[in-house]
Amino acid sequence: HRVAVIYISHRLDEIKQIADRVTILRDGRHIITADQKDLSPSQIIEHMVGRNLEYFYPKKKNHSGPVLLDVEGLSRRGVCQEVSFHVRRGEILGIAGLAGSGRTEIAELLFGRKKPDRGIIRIGGQPIRVRSPRHAVSHGIGLIPEERKSHGLVLEMSIFDNTTLPILECCSFCGFLRRKQLASRVAQVTQDLQLKAASLSQPVKNLSGGNQQKVVLAKWLLRDCKIYIFDEPTRGVDVSAKSEIYRLMEDLAMRGAGIMMISSDIPEVLHMSDRILVVREGRIAGELRREDATGESILRLAVGGEGVAS
Secondary structure (H helix, E strand, C coil): CCCCCCCCCCCHHHHHHHCCEEEEEECCEEEEEEEHHHCCHHHHHHHHHCCCHHHCCCCCCCCCCCEEEEEEEEEECCCEEEEEEEEECCCEEEEECCCCCCHHHHHHHHHCCCCCCEEEEEECCEEECCCCHHHHHHCCEEEECCCHHHHHCCCCCEHHHHHHHHHHHHHEECCEECHHHHHHHHHHHHHHCCCCCCCCCCEHHHCCHHHHHHHHHHHHHHHCCCEEEEECCCCCCCHHHHHHHHHHHHHHHHCCCEEEEECCCHHHHHHHCCEEEEEECCEEEEEEECCCCCHHHHHHHHHCCCCCCC
16 A cells, blocks of 8 residues: 655755655745755745745845943853853844853853853943843843743743733833733734734744744844844744744844844854854854854864864
8 A cells, every 4th residue: 555645844854855746835825836856955945935045044234333242251160161252233143052062051141040150241331240031131131042932932821921021010000011002012013023823812832933933032022122142043943934033133133233143053153143153162162254154164163173263
């Protein structure tokens, strides 16, 4: 007996290995059906996204202004040692490194999820003490975490309730929420992000990975942060959602926010970063200028070789 298999995936390497024919859908519409051997990975992406691949990553311009975030000698035993770097207004700073190198732990120290043993954090030239995530948020720092389901969302709660968590104190009076004010703001930001959901009351556990990530993004956009820390921002999302997230990051940079993007996706780091820091064993192994960076130079620094210093 022969069996027909319908395999649904946005992992292109799996599609190339498994599929005989490929059907591509976008926004609920049939786009194309063709033999897998007749479609290159770039053609598949173009059909999924709806635009030429050269526009997949937004055209990057350096919008860098004054230093916004300055970190000096940040250290925590067993996590990182003497980490120093800065992020400018309008800049996307890429953070690369192998799994377990300390990239996420540095983000957690900046966001107050862990406390450093020593080090100085300055925003706009003023030293701050980040004792908790609440303090980080009050200073204009937002974290889009690597583990969105466990650290970025309350899965049983609705889109509306998740999105408004960081701004409740801004939109309440005598302990009562101004729901109409909140509803209009949430509706606008989710529309801007092209969030696909039946309604704002839908539980986030029922959304796709890409739409769950958009809910995480929406809550920090409502908070209007100065500094956004994106930790693996496109992990587990489809190609179309990736493209939208890249454009959002570029738009935030153009508006003057400072962005740290932690990523294991080397093409993502190369295409989206103005500068790249490589972390190895809890230390900054090197810094690469955008024009000097290659996949090889990043990996060389990540595993302990020499790179191109900035």
